Amino acid sequence: MGTKIKSKTQVVKNKDSEKKAVANGTNKEDNNVFASCTFSSLGLHPTLCDQLRERMGFEGPTLVQAQAIPVVLSGRHASLMRKFRLVNAATGTGKTIAYLAPIIHHLQSYDKRIDRSDGTFALVLVPTRELCLQVHEILQKLLHRFHWIVPGYIMGGESRSKEKARLRKGISILIATPGRLLDHLKNTASFLHTNLRWIIFDEADRILELGFGKEIQEILNLLGSMKTGHEDQENTVTRPSKFQRQNLLLSATLNEKVNHLAKISLEDPVMIGIDDKTMEPTSKIRFVHSDSDEDNEDKYSNKIAAVGAYKVPEQLIQRYLKVPCGSRLATLLSVLKHLFEREPSQKVVVFFSTCDAVDFHYSVLTEFLFSSHPQTEEGNRPIFLGCKTLRLHGNMEQEDRTTSFQAFKTDKSALLLSTDVSARGLDFPNVRCIIQYDSPGEATEYVHRVGRTARLGERGESLLFLQPAEIDYLQDLKKHGVSLTEYPLLKVLDSFPMSGHKNMKNSVFIDMHPWIMCLQKALESFLSSKPHMDELAKKAFCSWVRAYTAHRGDLKRIFMVKKLHLGHVAKSFALKQIPSLVGKSFQNQAKKRKRFEKKSGPSNKRKVARRVK
Numbered sequence: 001m002g003t004k005i006k007s008k009t010q011v012v013k014n015k016d017s018e019k020k021a022v023a024n025g026t027n028k029e030d031n032n033v034f035a036s037c038t039f040s041s042l043g044l045h046p047t048l049c050d051q052l053r054e055r056m057g058f059e060g061p062t063l064v065q066a067q068a069i070p071v072v073l074s075g076r077h078a079s080l081m082r083k084f085r086l087v088n089a090a091t092g093t094g095k096t097i098a099y100l101a102p103i104i105h106h107l108q109s110y111d112k113r114i115d116r117s118d119g120t121f122a123l124v125l126v127p128t129r130e131l132c133l134q135v136h137e138i139l140q141k142l143l144h145r146f147h148w149i150v151p152g153y154i155m156g157g158e159s160r161s162k163e164k165a166r167l168r169k170g171i172s173i174l175i176a177t178p179g180r181l182l183d184h185l186k187n188t189a190s191f192l193h194t195n196l197r198w199i200i201f202d203e204a205d206r207i208l209e210l211g212f213g214k215e216i217q218e219i220l221n222l223l224g225s226m227k228t229g230h231e232d233q234e235n236t237v238t239r240p241s242k243f244q245r246q247n248l249l250l251s252a253t254l255n256e257k258v259n260h261l262a263k264i265s266l267e268d269p270v271m272i273g274i275d276d277k278t279m280e281p282t283s284k285i286r287f288v289h290s291d292s293d294e295d296n297e298d299k300y301s302n303k304i305a306a307v308g309a310y311k312v313p314e315q316l317i318q319r320y321l322k323v324p325c326g327s328r329l330a331t332l333l334s335v336l337k338h339l340f341e342r343e344p345s346q347k348v349v350v351f352f353s354t355c356d357a358v359d360f361h362y363s364v365l366t367e368f369l370f371s372s373h374p375q376t377e378e379g380n381r382p383i384f385l386g387c388k389t390l391r392l393h394g395n396m397e398q399e400d401r402t403t404s405f406q407a408f409k410t411d412k413s414a415l416l417l418s419t420d421v422s423a424r425g426l427d428f429p430n431v432r433c434i435i436q437y438d439s440p441g442e443a444t445e446y447v448h449r450v451g452r453t454a455r456l457g458e459r460g461e462s463l464l465f466l467q468p469a470e471i472d473y474l475q476d477l478k479k480h481g482v483s484l485t486e487y488p489l490l491k492v493l494d495s496f497p498m499s500g501h502k503n504m505k506n507s508v509f510i511d512m513h514p515w516i517m518c519l520q521k522a523l524e525s526f527l528s529s530k531p532h533m534d535e536l537a538k539k540a541f542c543s544w545v546r547a548y549t550a551h552r553g554d555l556k557r558i559f560m561v562k563k564l565h566l567g568h569v570a571k572s573f574a575l576k577q578i579p580s581l582v583g584k585s586f587q588n589q590a591k592k593r594k595r596f597e598k599k600s601g602p603s604n605k606r607k608v609a610r611r612v613k
């Protein structure tokens with residue numbers, strides 16, 4: 001594998017990057033992110049190595065790259081049997097380069113240069129539009145000196161006719177979201193993919209969780225990439241190809257859904273991962289897998305679990321806050337204020353369960369004026385939180401989504417409020433803190449959300465909000481090897497200047513804390529003075545309660561709807577009363593859903609739809 005080969009130049013370069021890392025307060029060597037070899041020792045073309053160093057600023061490969069690149073490169077010399085490979089490594093370890101670099105290496109090496117009229121050679125499937133743009137941007141940089149290899153993307157929200165025109169001209173490496181890809185596969189006759197050699201599933205488990213399982217099967221069928229002999233394969237178009245087809249599957253978390261995708265598409269897969277204890281690349285694990293052999297299937301699933309499905313960056317500081325429901329909003333604002341006062345120039349992401357909740361909190365954070373001196377006139381009160389605030393969710397116009405996404409990428413200091421649309425794969429540089437204000441549900445989602453910080457060995461912290469009744473969620477995370485410590489919330493609240501409350505340090509209850517009470521009162525009067533805010537709050541309240549009911553399986557025991565006090569939930573949206581119609585409509589919906597689930601059992605699509613991203 002060559003991960004231990006260390007050239008003289010590499011030693012010098014690594015020393016330079018060590019110095020830089022120490023200056024940034026991180027030590028990448030300590031975090032065992034990088035391999036001690038060079039890109040060229042992995043077999044990549046010298047021009048590509050120059051690109052990685054000069055244009056991208058990468059001195060050497062990460063551990064996962066050192067492990068994956070030779071495996072993807074070797075596809076060229078392997079037998080003609082189709083391969084399906086799994087790459088499983090912690091968030092922020094450079095998985096994108098791990099598959100793009102070897103593909104580019106192959107494409108540039110063809111004796112007869114490829115050109116646009118050859119159509120698509122590599123297809124990268126991603127779950128979200130933002131990830132599509134991000135991978136495309138990296139690809140553009142990598143291809144700077146390989147102008148004959150054409151990058152492109154197709155995704156929901158873009159103009160179909162413009163995409164058709166681009167596909168007609170030819171795209172060598174295509175990044176796509178599944179729905180839009182299927183659309184073009186069916187309706188764009190000029191989309192040439194007979195030379196397709198690679199299919200990559202980036203964030204594979206998320207693609208499946210979003211309910212794209214059927215689309216993926218259809219895509220694999222249309223591309224002639226379903227595993228031979230599989231029962232679902234009756235109508236498969238098996239296209240004879242002069243190329244060996246190589247499929248790659250990537251995720252920081254692997255689960256039974258990925259197992260299913262592997263099942264329908266792979267033969268003799270190879271797992272690439274990092275051993276949790278030694279932080280060394282694991283030796284390749286070859287799965288023995290056959291549909292007819294249940295024992296083998298068990299072995300296969302066990303191995304996925306054994307490789308460690310939940311990997312959290314070692315240097316990440318993970319904490320939780322136990323907050324009574326009615327004080328959640330005031331606490332969130334206080335924690336944000338504390339974070340930005342402690343370090344005015346930094347990036348923070350707050351995750352919410354619904355689009356409406358993002359919109360409501362965005363308006364609060366950009367409009368709420370506050371002074372802890374009650375006598376200060378309204379016009380003289382400063383904005384509560386003076387940092388740049390952005391929002392990102394799936395109900396926004398595509399143009400606004402892209403603007404927010406790009407702004408948060410390039411800004412040095414900003415606060416991003418988002419749904420889980422930002423949880424997977426997005427690489428925002430230098431995010432210092434992740435706040436999970438609404439709980440993530442599945443532990444996998446927790447891992448991906450916190451993975452937006454502490455990337456590539458950098459420091460980072462995460463805060464998880466839990467209500468007292470939800471505290472068992474910590475045990476659930478522990479089962480997956482994730483441990484959190486408590487955030488010193490009272491100490492932080494005590495640090496705020498409050499006139500007229502000399503003995504506030506004696507308060508032991510969050511909801512009785514004078515700072516929280518004063519803030520809550522101010523928030524409620526702000527809301528009642530702004531009709532548009534009141535509307536936003538009511539909408540957010542409704543969708544929040546709906547999302548809360550959507551927790552699945554075992555999590556229903558922890559996030560119990562019947563334990564919710566709707567009056568306190570209303571208070572967490574600064575509403576003085578439970579919105580009148582909401583109680584009824586919520587109850588009706590709950591009844592309807594119970595009836596439906598009794599009849600048919602909950603479908604995946606419904607579950608996903610309820611937690612609108």
Ligand SMILES: Nc1ncnc2c1ncn2[C@@H]1O[C@H](COP(=O)(O)OP(=O)(O)OP(=O)(O)O)[C@@H](O)[C@H]1O
Nearest residue numbers: 058060061062091092093094095096252425427456
């Ligand atoms: N060899 C390298 N040297 C330095 N930086 C690198 C290297 N490879 C990748 N990076 C940078 O590391 C960051 C994380 O990379 P990437 O987004 O591919 O990680 P990931 O493992 O796919 O993360 P996630 O699991 O969140 O999807 C990016 O900013 C990327 O530019």
